[in-house]
Amino acid sequence: MQSSTSPTPLYLEDLTVGDVFTSESYQLDSDQIIQFASQFDPQPFHLDADAAKDSFFQGLAASGWHTVAITMRLLVQSLTLANGVIGAGAEISWTQPTRPGDTLSVASTILSITPSRSKPDRGIVVVESITSNQRGEAVQKLVSKVVCFRRPV
Amino acid sequence: MQSSTSPTPLYLEDLTVGDVFTSESYQLDSDQIIQFASQFDPQPFHLDADAAKDSFFQGLAASGWHTVAITMRLLVQSLTLANGVIGAGAEISWTQPTRPGDTLSVASTILSITPSRSKPDRGIVVVESITSNQRGEAVQKLVSKVVCFRRPV
Numbered sequence: 001m002q003s004s005t006s007p008t009p010l011y012l013e014d015l016t017v018g019d020v021f022t023s024e025s026y027q028l029d030s031d032q033i034i035q036f037a038s039q040f041d042p043q044p045f046h047l048d049a050d051a052a053k054d055s056f057f058q059g060l061a062a063s064g065w066h067t068v069a070i071t072m073r074l075l076v077q078s079l080t081l082a083n084g085v086i087g088a089g090a091e092i093s094w095t096q097p098t099r100p101g102d103t104l105s106v107a108s109t110i111l112s113i114t115p116s117r118s119k120p121d122r123g124i125v126v127v128e129s130i131t132s133n134q135r136g137e138a139v140q141k142l143v144s145k146v147v148c149f150r151r152p153v
Numbered sequence: 154m155q156s157s158t159s160p161t162p163l164y165l166e167d168l169t170v171g172d173v174f175t176s177e178s179y180q181l182d183s184d185q186i187i188q189f190a191s192q193f194d195p196q197p198f199h200l201d202a203d204a205a206k207d208s209f210f211q212g213l214a215a216s217g218w219h220t221v222a223i224t225m226r227l228l229v230q231s232l233t234l235a236n237g238v239i240g241a242g243a244e245i246s247w248t249q250p251t252r253p254g255d256t257l258s259v260a261s262t263i264l265s266i267t268p269s270r271s272k273p274d275r276g277i278v279v280v281e282s283i284t285s286n287q288r289g290e291a292v293q294k295l296v297s298k299v300v301c302f303r304r305p306v
Contacts, residue, residue: 036222039222039226040222040223040225040226041222041225041226041229042226042229043229043237043238044237045237055236055237056236056237056239056300063225064240065218065221065222065225068218068221069189069192069193069194069218069222070193072193072194072216072218073192073193073194073195076194076195076196083208083209084196084197084198084208084209085196086209087217087247088246088247089244089245089246089247090244090245091242091243091244091245092242092243092244092245093241093242094240094241094242147209
């Protein structure tokens, strides 16, 4: 629990290309899938197990935006940047459906670190986050551009 | 309301590059921003207006994943593909913060239509969705690769 409640705040100087940050896990069930979809992605294959059987997904599947939202929750807990995880943009691909009963976890790798030319107190860090299920299968790849601050002098 | 409750299902043949689909609007408030952030992006600038004042965002701002989730809700209602809006991947950039009190709407433009070589019943459609606030300022640009089916023979 200590890692969640009193994380070490990380500054730009603390990161190295190739560093990997591994999250805790997140248990997903049908009720959560249906609740998220009702609010944000109300399509039959995310709302109703019976309707989903005959769909593209051949069974109830989480909205991809639900998977990415869970990924963000796990990322915020595992990559503890000093001023927060602030995204400027992202690329996402969904490699297979997320299902009820899945246990998700995220491994995030620092791909690049680019100091800002105009703002000396910060830089942009590119982070690749692979979200996997309990069988170790990747369900999503997220590459984010994150604003990261230097340690104050 | 008719457009929401009995939309015309669209197949690949019904789409043309340059077609624009305009959504209804969505009213966002502080409670929604805080509720989403509590679940998926628990960082001070998304959770607490006072704490947010001294942050990067200089005031309470919605999680970018909340903005994209709202965008999906508006997209599903406005781009009524016959078998649903099924994304294979996406690129997102957030151009400015989404704030309490914002009214969001989405304009989606068909950028390309590529029939599948291996699966003759479908293709991939690239859709650019610009999410704007009540002042017409873009808050997010989303480019999605969407699976789209041909009309059954």
